[in-house]
Amino acid sequence: xxxxxxxxxFARPLLSRSYATPSSPHALVFLEHRNGVLDSGSLxxxxxxxxxxxxxxxxxxxxxxxxxxxxxxAKSFKGLNALLHSxxxxxxxxxxxxxxxxxxxxxxxxxxxxxxxxxxxxxAKSLLPRVAARLDAPAVSDVTSLEHDAASNSTTxxxxxxxxxxxxxxxxxPSIPIKFFxxxxxxxxAAPEDTSANVEIKAIDPVEVADAPTEHIKTTLAKSDRxxxxxxxxxxxxxxxxxxxxxxxxxxxxxxxxxxxxVGASRAxxxxxxxxxxxxxxxxxxxxxxxxxxxxxxxxxxxxxAGMKDSKLIVAINKDPDAPIFQIADVGLVADxxxxxxxxxxxxxx
Amino acid sequence: xxxxxxxxxxxxxxxxxxxDYAVKIRVNPQxxxxxxxxxxxxxxxxxxxxxxxxxxRERLKTAVKSIxxxxxxxSKSSETLRTALAMGADSAIHVELPDSSAAPEPLAVAxxxxxxxxxxxxxxxxxxLVILGKQAIDDDLGLTGQMLAGLLGWPQATFASxxxxxxxxxxxxxxxxxxxxxxxxQCRLPLIVTTDLRYLLCNTEPRYAxxxxxxxxxxxxxxxxxxxxxxxxxxxxxxxxxxxxPPKRIGGGKVDSVDGLIAKLKEAGITAV
Numbered sequence: 001x002x003x004x005x006x007x008x009x010f011a012r013p014l015l016s017r018s019y020a021t022p023s024s025p026h027a028l029v030f031l032e033h034r035n036g037v038l039d040s041g042s043l044x045x046x047x048x049x050x051x052x053x054x055x056x057x058x059x060x061x062x063x064x065x066x067x068x069x070x071x072x073x074a075k076s077f078k079g080l081n082a083l084l085h086s087x088x089x090x091x092x093x094x095x096x097x098x099x100x101x102x103x104x105x106x107x108x109x110x111x112x113x114x115x116x117x118x119x120x121x122x123x124a125k126s127l128l129p130r131v132a133a134r135l136d137a138p139a140v141s142d143v144t145s146l147e148h149d150a151a152s153n154s155t156t157x158x159x160x161x162x163x164x165x166x167x168x169x170x171x172x173x174p175s176i177p178i179k180f181f182x183x184x185x186x187x188x189x190a191a192p193e194d195t196s197a198n199v200e201i202k203a204i205d206p207v208e209v210a211d212a213p214t215e216h217i218k219t220t221l222a223k224s225d226r227x228x229x230x231x232x233x234x235x236x237x238x239x240x241x242x243x244x245x246x247x248x249x250x251x252x253x254x255x256x257x258x259x260x261x262x263v264g265a266s267r268a269x270x271x272x273x274x275x276x277x278x279x280x281x282x283x284x285x286x287x288x289x290x291x292x293x294x295x296x297x298x299x300x301x302x303x304x305x306a307g308m309k310d311s312k313l314i315v316a317i318n319k320d321p322d323a324p325i326f327q328i329a330d331v332g333l334v335a336d337x338x339x340x341x342x343x344x345x346x347x348x349x350x
Numbered sequence: 351x352x353x354x355x356x357x358x359x360x361x362x363x364x365x366x367x368x369x370d371y372a373v374k375i376r377v378n379p380q381x382x383x384x385x386x387x388x389x390x391x392x393x394x395x396x397x398x399x400x401x402x403x404x405x406x407r408e409r410l411k412t413a414v415k416s417i418x419x420x421x422x423x424x425s426k427s428s429e430t431l432r433t434a435l436a437m438g439a440d441s442a443i444h445v446e447l448p449d450s451s452a453a454p455e456p457l458a459v460a461x462x463x464x465x466x467x468x469x470x471x472x473x474x475x476x477x478x479l480v481i482l483g484k485q486a487i488d489d490d491l492g493l494t495g496q497m498l499a500g501l502l503g504w505p506q507a508t509f510a511s512x513x514x515x516x517x518x519x520x521x522x523x524x525x526x527x528x529x530x531x532x533x534x535x536q537c538r539l540p541l542i543v544t545t546d547l548r549y550l551l552c553n554t555e556p557r558y559a560x561x562x563x564x565x566x567x568x569x570x571x572x573x574x575x576x577x578x579x580x581x582x583x584x585x586x587x588x589x590x591x592x593x594x595x596p597p598k599r600i601g602g603g604k605v606d607s608v609d610g611l612i613a614k615l616k617e618a619g620i621t622a623v
Binding site for chain 1: 369371372374375377384455456457460485487488489490491492493496497498499500501504505506507508509511523526527528529530531532533534535536537538546547548587588589590591592593594595596599600601602603604605606607608609610611612614615618620621622623
């Protein structure tokens with residue numbers, strides 16, 4: 001029955017949407033993957049899409065050898081009614097210049113889609129606004145909650161502004177026919193698996209871009225055996241007090257390993273070269289909300305707090321009893337971290 | 351003999367006046383916004399964009415013909431333009447808005463920038479490179495650069511941490527910050543670049559404008575335009591319903607030893623794996 005409804009929605013011409021009759025929302029969710037492995041942020045985007053209360057169609061693009069794997073995986077997640085996929089050697093890397101024409105084709109003319117959703121990932125942040133502008137639509141970034149009113153065809157979002165020091169509630173009125181937004185992964189649970197789901201899978205032709213103005217040269221990923229920072233249940237994070245790269249590694253990594261935690265860093269630590277850029281937590285880095293966030297030698301600047309203050313349990317170790325981090329930490333210890341961290345590791349092991 | 355680059359470069363740097371990054375903001379009692387009667391300065395990402403433009407000129411010398419700063423905002427935004435001029439921009443454009451008007455949305459800003467770029471094109475002063483900050487630290491949207499690239503159909507290099515121009519080939523090699531690492535791409539000019547904070551690592555911090563440069567900046571031209579001059583509508587499409595304080599997080603106090611810390615962790619169900 002779901003399948004029939006999806007088919008009917010696909011067949012419906014655009015014109016019918018311009019009448020006052022309220023139409024059910026239909027979200028297009030950009031499902032991201034790396035080499036066929038779905039990004040966890042996309043699963044949070046699926047949950048957000050389901051909250052609109054209408055149809056949800058996923059879109060997977062990529063190189064032929066990876067898309068099939070991603071599609072197989074994606075079809076078993078709850079909330080998805082249909083899954084579109086498009087493959088082309090050109091889509092091997094998510095270059096916005098190359099992918100935008102495909103999105104334009106999907107979203108223009110008699111498109112059934114009322115919302116376009118992705119996680120707030122670096123590739124979607126590059127792509128979605130470009131597509132939105134092509135369709136003359138505004139976009140809403142890093143949404144933390146949403147509510148759709150089908151009767152008025154308006155969607156209300158909340159999102160953090162000023163580095164999370166204020167929460168804005170914005171409404172996308174019915175005058176915006178396609179509502180673009182990106183979803184903060186830590187604000188929505190990942191869609192659970194649901195193998196009984198009946199998902200219509202459909203291949204769509206790629207839109208070849210002749211003479212693309214941008215060419216991908218190479219990708220360098222920071223390699224780590226630890227959990228990925230953005231989705232880890234526990235994070236151990238270090239700041240400027242860690243002195244240098246070797247001290248950072250020697251102090252933090254054993255503790256992270258004992259706890260099974262990901263390693264994060266403040267901007268000061270990243271700028272000073274103690275840790276890789278991709279480990280930065282904060283307004284300009286990753287936003288995390290783990291069960292446990294352990295801040296070692298981090299004073300707690302506004303910009304850092306923006307990236308971690310939604311963590312369930314915040315533990316701070318700092319020499320300075322007046323460090324702002326103590327104002328939000330659930331458990332604080334005023335101490336020299338070089339003395340207490342080894343002790344902590346030993347006692348945790350017992 | 352003079353080397354013959356295809357053409358000399360014109361760089362456009364859009365900048366935004368924003369509440370200073372160090373200010374602890376306060377939501378106003380009407381919950382319509384924040385108390386803006388506080389220190390403002392140039393959006394830090396835009397500062398990096400201006401710095402990068404000036405450094406490009408230092409590297410490429412006369413191949414950079416012009417660096418122009420542009421802002422869209424109320425009368426006070428001209429201070430931000432003066433800062434850009436003191437840092438090394440040659441001239442500036444101020445698209446002036448009434449002080450009472452709502453902050454324009456990124457799509458409207460992008461359309462305004464497109465209109466400016468089209469005017470320059472008509473005046474045989476085509477823009478080759480637009481360098482923007484990756485996001486403004488007030489609305490934290492991070493959309494304008496990508497939207498502008500979309501409107502113009504130009505390539506885009508977002509979250510750039512390194513930019514190398516090859517003037518003969520009219521292309522740029524850009525290193526970008528992506529989730530989990532970095533990416534290198536090659537883009538044709540004209541190009542839109544948005545800067546990550548990491549420019550600071552590859553170069554140095556944005557320069558402080560020296561007093562002589564601040565004095566010189568006062569003589570540099572600022573062209574004033576209005577949205578009507580450019581034929582753009584800056585009315586927001588999204589409705590701002592409310593601005594509220596985030597839920598307040600209260601610290602749980604301190605423990606005096608590692609044992610105390612471990613007890614608290616156990617209480618929360620956290621043990622070694």
